[in-house]
Amino acid sequence: MSNSETFTIVVHGGAGTIRRKHLTEALEAEYRQALIDAVEVGSEILSGGGSALKAVEAAVVSLEDCVLFNAGRGSVFSADGSHEMDASIMCGKTLDAGAVAGVQSIKNPVSLAQQILAHSDHVMLAGDGAKDFAESRNMKLESDEYFYSEMRYKQWQKVAGTNQTALDHNIDVSDKKFGTVGAVALDQNGNVAAATSTGGITNKKYGRIGDSPIIGVGNYANNKTCAVSCTGDGEFFIRGVVAYDIAAMMEFTDCSLEHACKTVIHERVIKIGGEGGAIAVDAHGNISMEFNSAGMYRSYKQGNGKIITGIFES
Amino acid sequence: MSNSETFTIVVHGGAGTIRRKHLTEALEAEYRQALIDAVEVGSEILSGGGSALKAVEAAVVSLEDCVLFNAGRGSVFSADGSHEMDASIMCGKTLDAGAVAGVQSIKNPVSLAQQILAHSDHVMLAGDGAKDFAESRNMKLESDEYFYSEMRYKQWQKVAGTNQTALDHNIDVSDKKFGTVGAVALDQNGNVAAATSTGGITNKKYGRIGDSPIIGVGNYANNKTCAVSCTGDGEFFIRGVVAYDIAAMMEFTDCSLEHACKTVIHERVIKIGGEGGAIAVDAHGNISMEFNSAGMYRSYKQGNGKIITGIFES
Numbered sequence: 001m002s003n004s005e006t007f008t009i010v011v012h013g014g015a016g017t018i019r020r021k022h023l024t025e026a027l028e029a030e031y032r033q034a035l036i037d038a039v040e041v042g043s044e045i046l047s048g049g050g051s052a053l054k055a056v057e058a059a060v061v062s063l064e065d066c067v068l069f070n071a072g073r074g075s076v077f078s079a080d081g082s083h084e085m086d087a088s089i090m091c092g093k094t095l096d097a098g099a100v101a102g103v104q105s106i107k108n109p110v111s112l113a114q115q116i117l118a119h120s121d122h123v124m125l126a127g128d129g130a131k132d133f134a135e136s137r138n139m140k141l142e143s144d145e146y147f148y149s150e151m152r153y154k155q156w157q158k159v160a161g162t163n164q165t166a167l168d169h170n171i172d173v174s175d176k177k178f179g180t181v182g183a184v185a186l187d188q189n190g191n192v193a194a195a196t197s198t199g200g201i202t203n204k205k206y207g208r209i210g211d212s213p214i215i216g217v218g219n220y221a222n223n224k225t226c227a228v229s230c231t232g233d234g235e236f237f238i239r240g241v242v243a244y245d246i247a248a249m250m251e252f253t254d255c256s257l258e259h260a261c262k263t264v265i266h267e268r269v270i271k272i273g274g275e276g277g278a279i280a281v282d283a284h285g286n287i288s289m290e291f292n293s294a295g296m297y298r299s300y301k302q303g304n305g306k307i308i309t310g311i312f313e314s
Numbered sequence: 315m316s317n318s319e320t321f322t323i324v325v326h327g328g329a330g331t332i333r334r335k336h337l338t339e340a341l342e343a344e345y346r347q348a349l350i351d352a353v354e355v356g357s358e359i360l361s362g363g364g365s366a367l368k369a370v371e372a373a374v375v376s377l378e379d380c381v382l383f384n385a386g387r388g389s390v391f392s393a394d395g396s397h398e399m400d401a402s403i404m405c406g407k408t409l410d411a412g413a414v415a416g417v418q419s420i421k422n423p424v425s426l427a428q429q430i431l432a433h434s435d436h437v438m439l440a441g442d443g444a445k446d447f448a449e450s451r452n453m454k455l456e457s458d459e460y461f462y463s464e465m466r467y468k469q470w471q472k473v474a475g476t477n478q479t480a481l482d483h484n485i486d487v488s489d490k491k492f493g494t495v496g497a498v499a500l501d502q503n504g505n506v507a508a509a510t511s512t513g514g515i516t517n518k519k520y521g522r523i524g525d526s527p528i529i530g531v532g533n534y535a536n537n538k539t540c541a542v543s544c545t546g547d548g549e550f551f552i553r554g555v556v557a558y559d560i561a562a563m564m565e566f567t568d569c570s571l572e573h574a575c576k577t578v579i580h581e582r583v584i585k586i587g588g589e590g591g592a593i594a595v596d597a598h599g600n601i602s603m604e605f606n607s608a609g610m611y612r613s614y615k616q617g618n619g620k621i622i623t624g625i626f627e628s
Contacts, residue, residue, distance in 0.1 A: 095553045095586055101415075101523065102440055121479070122522045123552045126416055127441045129521025165435070207443025208436045209415065216530050216555035238437045239409045241530035244555040245562065252566030272409055 007046035008285045009185040010300040011038045011059050013069045015231045015277040016177030018295030018311055031068060032309045035299035038062040042185055043301045052185040052193035052227070053091045053114075060087070060110040060195045063181035067149050069297075070179020072108055075147055075199025077156035083147040085109040085199050086213035089117055092192035092221035092283075099213040101126040107140040110197045113213075115139065123215060127207070152202075159203040178293075180212055182219070182229025184281045192227035192281055194219050194243075201234075210234030216244035223283050225250040226257050231296065232269070232276015240264075240272050246280060257281075261288035321360035322599045323499040324614040325352045325373050327383045329545045329591040330491030332609030332625060345382060346623045349613035352376040356499060357615045366499040366507035366541070367405045367428070374401070374424040374509040377495035381463050383611075384493020386422055389461055389513025391470035397461040399423040399513050400527035403431055406506035406535035406597075413438040413527040417445055421454040424511045427527075429453065437529060441521070466516075473517040492607075494526055496533070496543025498595045506541035506595055508533050508557075515548075524548030530558035537597050539564040540571050545610065546583070546590015554578075554586050560594060571595075575602035 013035060023031070042059035046052070064072025075083040087109035088099035098117030101124065106112050115137045116125055125133055134141070159165065182196040196219040198212040211218035211234040218234070220243035221227035228243040242264060249260040261280050269276065270292055277291025279298060289298045289310070299309040327349060337345070356373035360366070378386025389397040401423035402413035412431030415438065420426050429451045430439055439447055448455070473479065496510040510533040512526040525532035525548040532548070534557035535541035542557040556578060563574040575594050583590065584606055591605025593612060603612045603624070613623040 090553075097553055102443075120520070121549065122520065123549045124523040124528075126521035126523050129416075129519060133520040205443060206434070206436065206447040207440035209438040209440050214438075214528055214530075215552050216528075216558065220555070235435065235437045238529050239404075239411055241534070241555065241558040241562075244530065244558055248555075248559065248562035249566060252563060 006188050006303050007186055008281050008287060008300065008302045009039055009042040009046060009055055009059060009183060010279045010281055010287050010289060011035060011063065011183045011298065012229065012231055012279045013063060013181050013297030014177060014179045015291045015293045015296035017293060018177065020312060028311065031297055031311060034063065034066045034068055035297055035309050036307050038183065039299045039301045039307050042183060046185060046187050049188055052187040052191050053089070055185040055187065056183040056193045056195035057089060057110055057114050059183035060181055060197050061108050064108050064110060064197055069181045070199040071181040071197040073147060074149065074152065076152050076179065076202040078200070079203045079205035083199060085197070086210060087113045087197035088213045088215060088219040089113040089195040090193065090215060090219055090221040091117065092223040092227050095222060097123050097215045099124040099215060100130045101209045101213040102207055103127065103130040105131060105141045106134055107142045110195050112139055124213065155202050165201045165203045178231045178233065178276050180231035182231065182279060184227040184229050184279050186281050186283060186285050190223065190283055192221050192223055192283055194221040194227035194229045196229045211237035214238060216241055218243060220244050220247055222247055226280045226282040228278050228280045230276060230278045233274045236269065236272055236274025237276065240269055240274060242269060242278065246278065257286045257288050261290045265290040265292050320502050320617050321500055322595050322601060322614070322616045323353055323356040323360060323369055323373060323497060324593040324595055324601050324603060325349060325377065325497045325612065326543065326545055326593045327377060327495050327611030328491060328493045329605045329607045329610035331607060332491065334626060342625065345611055345625060348377065348380045348382055349611060349623050350621050352497065353613045353615045353621050356497060360499060360501050363502055366501040366505050367403070369499040369501065370497040370507045370509035371403060371424055371428050373497035374495055374511050375422050378422050378424060378511055383495045384513040385495040385511040387461060388463065388466065390466050390493065390516040392514070393517045393519035397513060399511070400524060401427045401511035402527045402529060402533040403427040403509040404507065404529060404533055404535040405431065406537040406541050409536060411437050411529045413529060414444045415440040415523045415527040416521055417441065419445060419455045420448055421456045424509050426453055438527065469516050479515045479517045492545045492547065492590050494545035496545065496593060498541040498543050498593050500595050500597060500599050504537065504597055506535050506537055506597055508535040508541035508543045510543045525551035528552065530555055532557060534558050534561055536561055540594045540596040542592050542594045544590060544592045547588045550583065550586055550588025551590060554583055554588060556583060556592065560592065571600045571602050575604045579604040579606055
C-alpha cells in the first residue's frame, strides 16, 4: 500500500485465529470502534504537527485503556493471579528507545517505556525495579481491581493451577490469539516511531518475557528504513529478530517496505514456525499490515484520508 | 582472519579501556590463563565431536567461575547489594535460544539459559521467576558469599547510595570496561552456537536489562550466517541490534564475516555512539574479534592449532 501523504498512523490490536464466527456483530463493532478511537487520537496529534513518538504513545495508551485488548487494563492473568505487562517504544529519528518487562500495577506501560526513553540512561527495565522507576517519575498506578475483568478471570480459571498457558481469547477452541497492541506513525517532519504493549499470555509463570518489549524483535523504528510493531508467537519472533529483520532487509537489499514485510511475515517467520503479523510505515508514508494468521485487528489513516479498519483476512 | 579447520572456538572476557598500564604483569598472566582455560574446555568438547552448543556453554561456565570476569562468580554488585545476572545462548542449527535476565543466586547463568533453551516453551525468563524455573530443574544455587569478592565490594562502595552506576573495573579513572563474557564456536558437524553472560553494571537499579540476554542484540547464532557474542555499552548495542546486524548484513549483502564485523563495530556502532566489541565465527570457520575500545580480553583456537590470546589492541 503506497501513499505519500504528509502523515500516517497504523495501529494493531493483535493477530491470531480471528474468524467471523468467533465475533458477534456487536463485539466486532466494539473492536472496530476501539481501533478507530486509537487511530483518531494519534492522528489528531500528527495533524497538529505533533511527533510520531507522541502519536504512537497516545494511540497505544488508547488501546491499553480499552478492556478488549490484552494490554494495560485488559491484560490477562499470570499464574499467580497478577498482571505482568511488557511494552516498548522507539524513535526513528534518534534511535532512542525505552522498554519495560514484567511490570505490575502500571496503568499505561507504554508511557512508562516512554519515560524510560526520555529520562533513564537505560533502555530496558524489568519487574519491581521498573515499578520503582515509575514511582520516581510519579506515574499513575492502579489497583488489581482496575485490571480485573470477568472475561480474563474466566480465561485464567480454565488453566490456573496447571502448567498450561493460553495465548489470549478463545481458550476453549484450539485457536491462537496473540494479544498485543501496537502503533507505528510517520509525522509531518518525516520522522517515524513505533510502540508495542502486551499483557502477555494467560497463566504465564517464571517471569517469561515475550517479544513485545524487545527492541529489534517486537518493536523497532529508524527513519532510514521504517517503524515496525509486531504481534505473534513471542518465542518465534524473538528467534527471528522479526522487527529488525524487516528493517535490515530494506536497508541492505534496498527493497520496498511492502516486499520486506511480505517476505518476513509470509516466508521467514513461517519457516521458523511462527504465526502472527506486523504493522509498519516507512519515511515516505508507505504502510504495510501483513499477517500469516487468520486475522489481525488493524486500522490506519493516511493524512486527511478516511480511517480504514480490518479484522479478518479480507 | 580466515581458516577452514574442522572446528573453532573463540571467547571474550569483555571490552573497554583496557591498557597495559592498568594491568600488572601478574594480573595480565592471570587473565590470559583464564581465557586459555575457557578455550581449552570448549575445544576439548569440539575435538571429541561434541556440539558447538555444548562447547560455548562449557567455555562460558569456565569464565563465569573465574572471579576476574564480571559474570557468574565475579559479578558486580547491584544497588541493593545483590548480584543480578543476565545470560543467553543460541544454537545456529535449530535457532533454538534461551535467555535469563536479572537472576540471582544462580551459579552458572549460562547453564540456566541452556536449560531454558532445552526445557522451556519460552526463550526468555526474568528475575525470581527465572530462579523458580532453575529450582524446578534442580540447578545449582549459591549463597551471597560465593559471589562476594573484595574488589567488587570496594567498587560498589565507591558508588553505593548514589545514583551513579559504573561499568566494571577502574571506576577511579574515567575508563570504561564492559564486563561481559562470551563464546562462539563451530563444531565438526558445521553447526555454530553463541553464548553470552554478564553481571551487568555496578550499582545498577530499577531492574535494568542490558544487551547480553537479548537474542539478536548481545548474542545470536545461525548456521546460514554466523554466531556472535557482544560486549559493550548495553544500551547502544540494544538500539543497534548489534549481533543480528552482523548476521543480517552477511545474509542480505552476501559479504564476508570479516567485512560485516568490521563495518558494524567500527562504523555502525560508533555512529550511534556505542563502544565495545564482538567475537564471531561463521560456518566455514572464519573468525572475527573486532572492538572499537582500547582492548578486549579474547582468545581462540582453530582445530588443532595453537591457542592465541589477546588483550590490548595489538
